[in-house]
Amino acid sequence: MAPATRRPPLRTAIATVCISGTLEDKLIAAAAAGFDGVEIFEPDFVMSATSAPDVRARCADLGLSIDLYQPFRDLDSTDPDQFARNLRRADRKFDVMEALGTDLVLVCSAVSPTAVDDNGLIADQLHQLADRAQQRGMRISYEALAWGTHVNTYERSWDIVRAADHPALGICLDSFHILSRGSDPAGIEAIPGEKIFFLQLADAPLMNMDILQWSRHHRLFPGQGRFDLPAFLRHVLAAGYTGPLSLEVFNDVFRQSDPRRAAVDAHRSLLALYEWSVGHLPLDRSGRSDRVPGGFAPPVPDLAGFTFAEICVDDASAESVTQTLSRLGFAHTGRHRTKPVQLWSQGAARVLVNRNRRADPTDPNGSVGAGVAAIGFETADPTAAALRAQAMLAPLVPRDRGPAEADLSAVAAPDGTQVFFCRTGADDATSWIGDFADTGQAPVPGAGLTAIDHIELTQPFDRYEEATLFLRSVLGLEPEYDLEFAAPFGLVRIRSMANGAGSVRIGLSGSVLRRSGQWIPGVVEPQNVAFATSDIFAAARAAQAAGAPVVPVPANFYDDLDARLTIDPDRLAQMRALNVLLDRTSDGDYWHFYTAVLGGRVFFEVLQRDGGYRGNGELDAPVRMSGHRRQRIDAQASGPAVV
């Protein structure tokens, strides 16, 4: 690897094909997200009413360099007439590039039936093209498509570029084309850095499918898939590559999403990748290096656990939330000194109930009821954690702060959830708990909830990757597992993420495809705040005695459980009586019960983990959803009620 002192400054770029909109929309989004440059994807330009000189001026105004024009397809040909037509086509494209003010074009390996299979002839034809380019002050970057007719590995494309031996001809490396075929990227280090004219980065999930379809539909931004891109990038940098890190991601979702939001996600992915690869992220790009020793972003924070979950309620949902907390053994222990916020506590489990319901405009259910609005995380250095979050493009949340109130650092997650970094025991400005006046109330004995075990946040199906990257890069949570299961109203996708210590677990959940909104017969995608206990049956008895709205579990379910598993009859009878569920795996047991959906879109879970059980009991979600549907039907039948 090249020593850090000789590394060129990080420059980032994005191919316009990655995001949605007209060319004009895309340029604005790329600039706003902080990219240094763009690759102009030819169809975006062809469909645009903006002339090449005007595109050049627009980019200059936006502070964007045009790093590449792409793609030029099917240059080489065994048919001389066709090759002549291809050179004519290239000349026309050089005209466009000249007007755009860019000097580098991507030529990808041919996929046509007349593609050349002879390295010498391909090199000769590329050499001819490079001659014409050089005469106009331009350069050719040759890329092996993974599905090229004959040239489909970077090794072969490099053999050809080396054989052509032309100063205006270099290679383009694309992580997808290389890693999707299982090529060993270590060989990149043998390529002279100055012959690597361009670098395109894309991640992807591992999929057992046609490679072209995989590439065209399922690429992801770095850090969202399963490729080892940090290692890949290290090889490229070790080779001496000095150009921009540029994204080329074809993804059905990103192509139809708001480009302003997608561009931020995209840029975050390059910052995170650079840090994972190189070991640090310089902050001078964002002008904040003076606040941090060494000028680098602080590392991901050590999170000791959840400080609190903040649930916003409206007038209609407030009582159902607080009454349920009370019946689960929580006490209203604190009252915010200046805001309509209550602190409910039991052990280290804390819930803030905020009557200032802030509707999330991105949430289709956001206009009603209660929901998780914020999550507090316990960490030793909240300031550093917030600074890192900002370096990863998380916006600071502007807050009204009363005199003498804690200077809480909060950033916004992409889904609108606010993220607070807290030091509960601290004696300084981060001690948020001093903002609450003691009410003198204490929890009811016997419920025994000890902490927030995990929180499950509902995500639209097309926001999983963005949420994953945020949680990875800002909070240091890593994907533990993905699940997909059939529930009464459709398939549900789960991604569980946790930090290395296992002290913070967040689940992302939602339908696998966006619904039409015409058949959502229950509250099918509520959020879940799950509390740990060391005695699930005691907790369930206390909840039942207090009248907590526990989800009833059908007798059919217990009959099936009894057919499948060996459970002590007395224990099974207890489960039936208390609506306690069991998820048993070879690692251990997960015992739990759920509450009704409270005021719209949040419910609580109480759970006990036995043995080495991993997971969050997700496979019992279908029976919970059926129960929620029945509770909703009952509530509608009986008029307004707590549920």
Next chain:
Amino acid sequence: MAPATRRPPLRTAIATVCISGTLEDKLIAAAAAGFDGVEIFEPDFVMSATSAPDVRARCADLGLSIDLYQPFRDLDSTDPDQFARNLRRADRKFDVMEALGTDLVLVCSAVSPTAVDDNGLIADQLHQLADRAQQRGMRISYEALAWGTHVNTYERSWDIVRAADHPALGICLDSFHILSRGSDPAGIEAIPGEKIFFLQLADAPLMNMDILQWSRHHRLFPGQGRFDLPAFLRHVLAAGYTGPLSLEVFNDVFRQSDPRRAAVDAHRSLLALYEWSVGHLPLDRSGRSDRVPGGFAPPVPDLAGFTFAEICVDDASAESVTQTLSRLGFAHTGRHRTKPVQLWSQGAARVLVNRNRRADPTDPNGSVGAGVAAIGFETADPTAAALRAQAMLAPLVPRDRGPAEADLSAVAAPDGTQVFFCRTGADDATSWIGDFADTGQAPVPGAGLTAIDHIELTQPFDRYEEATLFLRSVLGLEPEYDLEFAAPFGLVRIRSMANGAGSVRIGLSGSVLRRSGQWIPGVVEPQNVAFATSDIFAAARAAQAAGAPVVPVPANFYDDLDARLTIDPDRLAQMRALNVLLDRTSDGDYWHFYTAVLGGRVFFEVLQRDGGYRGNGELDAPVRMSGHRRQRIDAQASGPAVV
């Protein structure tokens, strides 16, 4: 094949797993769609709060038989203790079946690591199970899963059932498991019909992917995919199978769609499959056999072409539609005698403009502007065509009819579009044109539009299969090709359907995934009524002279066209001047221009086909969409306007 006279009556069933909802929702939907019976999918029952006796009673009330309880997994085992536990589990399930009042259970081949590979041992274990079943008056239907550890072909499952030789043991055939592996279904005819205990039917698209994922996510109802199910069913009937035709379709979309609508789609698929397979569809199921000779549904109609497209307009959009028609050379030739409907004509191209805008409640854009509300098709026997549509579960549209007005038969397509069957030249009650009083106006000379060439209807991404089956089974249109292309605001999917004569072409188009609704920056999914001409340049000149709102095509586009194709310079100059586009394929040329989006969600296209060109010029849609976006931005900037 068994002679038709000995064929048992058609009985239809559906596995509850096919559709969305709780068990209770599913039973209601299946009954409402006309199914005779159901397969109870175990998880649906396990999650239900309805006891087995109550499910039995519910089904009886709904007129549904319970034809199967399924699935029982992983019976056979090399581990004797495990096998003993499996028999205990089966006994519990027999208890459930007894209470449900069903006698048939599906046992699928084992997928566990301890699955048995020895046919004799599997037969022995199945024999033991069949003994226990027989003692309780029950039967076992054994099915080879395509991904079974060892048993994964119907041939092997039949070998095992034959070896076990037990009267309470038969085979279950599933078209997906058989056809997905490429097995030859002809061998089914060698199985004695009485040993085929059950038949499950599913279609699928041809996909190059993991077979388990293919099965779990992408199955379709018969007629919606690419399997040759009519031939498959003929083999099964030829073997002497007398049980129900039952659907087992795992599909991500159907599982989250409104079950009432999905069940109708499902039932339609079985009726169509039966007809395709057997050659006729008995109507006595629907009680209408007295109206049709022989008691069979009439065949698909011969459609000679489009009679008209009916566009509903609101007050804001009416002028932009009629003004554009006028500028394209249409004349307001007729006025409906009793309704606020205008007939606009030019040659055989006819557009009805209806001021009674009927908002389509299923259409997210339905609340604004203009849209295609109805399509008239020219056919010799409108009554038979409408009767057939009803036999295929298309609802008749109730219509207000004035005295002496035509008795137009209209049915509703699943997307709400009304389908009229017409005989324009007829002198009888089907002569709809007599309902219009002649205005005396004539088309402007020179525009030269001759007919409706095709209509493109926007579909939500999850309605393609339902629309396809409707167009196949009701109108006799067959899928010609599917396209997927990148457009400015996301990928677009196109399915083109046409009748055998090529006289009726309908395109289905839309985004590949449902959008969030937050980034739909133009009118990205409007409908298109496309008119044919024999002289595109004359038509374009006339339109330009009349001031029609033609979509401007960027100079960049023509520059690229010139780089790619060989086009005569004068011709290219004409194209630039008139905004005419060209889609050139090896079959021929397609010349065309588009109008602006008119009042919300419809635009017109004018086209000329040269040579053997097939297709509808879809690949030029991205430049059209960019143009529509610019027109919209311009219109917003300049305030209310025609566009």
